[in-house]
Amino acid sequence: MQQSSILLLFLFLMGIALIVFIYIFMSSKRADQGMSNPLKKRFWFFLILTIIMGIFASVTIPKSPYFAFADKTPAKVIHVAAMQFSFFLSEKAIDRDKPSGQKIELPANEVIEFRVTSFDVNHGFAIYDKSNRLITQTQAMPGYVNRLRYKFKEPGEYNILCLEYCGVAHQLMRSSFIVK
Amino acid sequence: MESIKLKKITSVWIIAVLTLFVASIVLGILMRLNQGGVLHQAPITFYSNMTIHGITMIGIWFVAGMAGINYLMERYVKTSYTANLIALILTVSGVLMLWAVTLIGKFHTAWTFLYPLPLRVMWAQWATPTFLVAMSILATGWLIWGISMMTQVLKVYSIPQVFAWQHFKKDPAVKTPPFILISMITLVGVVTCLLVAVLLMALYFAEYFSKGNFVNDALLMKNLTYFFGHTIANEMLYLGLAVIYELFSEVGGKPKWKTTWYVALAWNFTLIFILTAFFHHLYMDFVQPEGFQIAGQIASYLASLPAAAVTVFSVWVAVYRVKIKWTLTNLLFFVGVAGWVIGGFGAVIDATISNNIVLHNTQWVPAHFHTYNILGNVLFSLGFFYWFSIQFTDKRVSEKLSRLILSLLIIGGAGFLLAFYIGGADSIPRRFSNYPAEFTTARPLANIGAVFATVYLIPILILFYNISKRCLKILFSSS
Numbered sequence: 001m002q003q004s005s006i007l008l009l010f011l012f013l014m015g016i017a018l019i020v021f022i023y024i025f026m027s028s029k030r031a032d033q034g035m036s037n038p039l040k041k042r043f044w045f046f047l048i049l050t051i052i053m054g055i056f057a058s059v060t061i062p063k064s065p066y067f068a069f070a071d072k073t074p075a076k077v078i079h080v081a082a083m084q085f086s087f088f089l090s091e092k093a094i095d096r097d098k099p100s101g102q103k104i105e106l107p108a109n110e111v112i113e114f115r116v117t118s119f120d121v122n123h124g125f126a127i128y129d130k131s132n133r134l135i136t137q138t139q140a141m142p143g144y145v146n147r148l149r150y151k152f153k154e155p156g157e158y159n160i161l162c163l164e165y166c167g168v169a170h171q172l173m174r175s176s177f178i179v180k
Numbered sequence: 181m182e183s184i185k186l187k188k189i190t191s192v193w194i195i196a197v198l199t200l201f202v203a204s205i206v207l208g209i210l211m212r213l214n215q216g217g218v219l220h221q222a223p224i225t226f227y228s229n230m231t232i233h234g235i236t237m238i239g240i241w242f243v244a245g246m247a248g249i250n251y252l253m254e255r256y257v258k259t260s261y262t263a264n265l266i267a268l269i270l271t272v273s274g275v276l277m278l279w280a281v282t283l284i285g286k287f288h289t290a291w292t293f294l295y296p297l298p299l300r301v302m303w304a305q306w307a308t309p310t311f312l313v314a315m316s317i318l319a320t321g322w323l324i325w326g327i328s329m330m331t332q333v334l335k336v337y338s339i340p341q342v343f344a345w346q347h348f349k350k351d352p353a354v355k356t357p358p359f360i361l362i363s364m365i366t367l368v369g370v371v372t373c374l375l376v377a378v379l380l381m382a383l384y385f386a387e388y389f390s391k392g393n394f395v396n397d398a399l400l401m402k403n404l405t406y407f408f409g410h411t412i413a414n415e416m417l418y419l420g421l422a423v424i425y426e427l428f429s430e431v432g433g434k435p436k437w438k439t440t441w442y443v444a445l446a447w448n449f450t451l452i453f454i455l456t457a458f459f460h461h462l463y464m465d466f467v468q469p470e471g472f473q474i475a476g477q478i479a480s481y482l483a484s485l486p487a488a489a490v491t492v493f494s495v496w497v498a499v500y501r502v503k504i505k506w507t508l509t510n511l512l513f514f515v516g517v518a519g520w521v522i523g524g525f526g527a528v529i530d531a532t533i534s535n536n537i538v539l540h541n542t543q544w545v546p547a548h549f550h551t552y553n554i555l556g557n558v559l560f561s562l563g564f565f566y567w568f569s570i571q572f573t574d575k576r577v578s579e580k581l582s583r584l585i586l587s588l589l590i591i592g593g594a595g596f597l598l599a600f601y602i603g604g605a606d607s608i609p610r611r612f613s614n615y616p617a618e619f620t621t622a623r624p625l626a627n628i629g630a631v632f633a634t635v636y637l638i639p640i641l642i643l644f645y646n647i648s649k650r651c652l653k654i655l656f657s658s659s
Binding site for chain 2: 010013017018024025027031032035041045056057061063065066084121133142143144146161165167168170171
């Protein structure tokens with residue numbers, strides 16, 4: 001799972017940083033002439049860091065959600081309107097004056113496009129899978145429509161939570177849909 | 181040399197910051213206990229507390245950095261006591277208004293006050309205009325302070341000299357002290373983001389008073405909000421770094437650090453990157469132009485490179501196999517740099533767009549920014565506070581007590597933060613007053629966080645007593 005890998009990567013990097021800092025701190029107790037050739041070492045440190053970050057950026061940027069299924073035609077388009085403190089989901093465009101939603105069922109292994117907007121303040125539109133893992137998200141912003149594309153592989157019920165703080169009942173703002 | 185008035189006003193800043201810090205930590209612990217199900221606050225109380233907790237923390241550590249560089253700047257240029265005093269008066273006024281707005285008026289937009297939330301009144305009618313006035317007062321006071329310091333520096337150093345451009349050539353005639361370079365680079369960023377804050381407030385006022393005739397654009401307002409919010413939260417860290425560049429070697433009994441071509445280059449680049457990194461707050465707004473999103477990731481990565489290669493490496497060179505006189509001051513600085521680096525890892529991971537989609541607005545966010553604050557920037561400023569307070573007394577914190585303070589800060593801080601990181605990896609949302617039952621780890625993690633935050637509070641209280649006592653003496657002494 002992506003989140004577990006992220007946590008492991010972070011703990012690994014933290015471990016390296018701790019070892020380096022503790023080692024350097026301890027070395028000041030057996031002091032002699034200090035670091036030899038620091039300028040050269042600094043150059044290599046900088047170069048290695050730049051290369052690692054360059055590789056990391058070039059691998060991750062193409063995986064950005066803006067490019068996901070960009071060349072595909074979605075099998076279904078779901079309109080989403082967020083309002084304090086509920087979501088409306090519909091296969092038809094949602095009327096701002098009389099917002100209403102419907103029960104949503106989506107096909108598995110097909111590209112789905114969510115067209116997400118808000119009728120009041122900023123909200124989040126975050127999709128959680130059956131094991132309660134955040135799998136994708138976008139923001140619901142007044143005056144704009146964010147298009148989020150995703151292919152659900154597992155059938156089951158998916159929860160939607162608001163992840164952008166929107167007021168006093170923010171923690172209760174939720175919805176769901178079924179993937180068959 | 182530092183004037184008596186400057187010593188006294190710096191003492192007032194320190195006491196005010198520490199008092200508000202303790203109060204805000206208590207609010208934070210209450211929030212975690214509420215999320216843990218131990219307390220049962222009404223959501224409106226939780227969110228009002230959350231709002232003032234965030235605003236206060238950002239505000240106090242920003243002014244702590246400003247007060248620090250103002251005090252040390254007097255070594256190089258004459259600073260304006262009047263500007264410092266105006267900033268103090270306006271800060272106290274603004275902060276009192278904000279505490280009233282949130283705790284009495286129940287204003288609860290979170291510290292990011294994303295448009296149009298402040299205008300959808302769900303609290304006392306007076307709270308929204310008072311909030312906007314309070315923010316304008318703070319921005320005005322800090323702008324006056326920042327511009328005043330920049331002006332005073334420019335009376336002694338020319339524009340190329342403050343940015344150390346002459347160091348790109350061999351043997352420059354005028355050498356720019358690193359402290360001046362970093363202070364100036366940071367002040368440019370500070371003034372820029374405060375000007376954006378003024379614009380943001382003007383747009384809010386325009387809509388508030390137009391009675392529906394003028395409506396702002398939500399995407400523009402979000403960009404402006406994060407330009408201000410992200411930048412000020414990062415610049416306050418750099419204010420702390422300016423203090424480290426000035427004091428780290430001095431406290432350790434070593435010669436002062438010098439500006440070299442690579443130090444100059446790194447900090448000039450930092451100014452550019454830090455002003456564009458805020459785009460990473462809008463990754464999940466897919467309508468934002470893709471170029472900005474990619475620029476956000478690249479700028480976030482690049483902002484960390486010069487800082488790491490220059491500042492962190494310089495600290496390592498200054499310590500590695502060098503006999504150093506370790507005191508509480510430089511130990512706080514050293515641990516703070518380590519905390520800053522570790523928080524930086526968490527930040528860079530989150531600033532990667534493909535990770536952000538599963539981390540955005542989860543507890544990973546408070547995890548990383550609390551790391552480089554409570555175990556980074558706060559320690560930089562505490563190091564300065566302690567160093568300042570012992571300048572005028574013979575008494576020092578004993579080695580044993582220093583060890584205890586540092587151990588509790590690290591243990592308390594690490595436990596508190598790990599609960600957030602694990603929560604982030606468990607997809608637990610941030611800014612929830614209570615958690616739905618399906619987040620099975622949310623409650624225990626919140627309670628663990630609260631316990632470790634209490635451990636962190638103990639050394640803060642010790643330092644609060646120790647430093648404030650000395651600062652009060654300075655305040656009421658006649659010399």
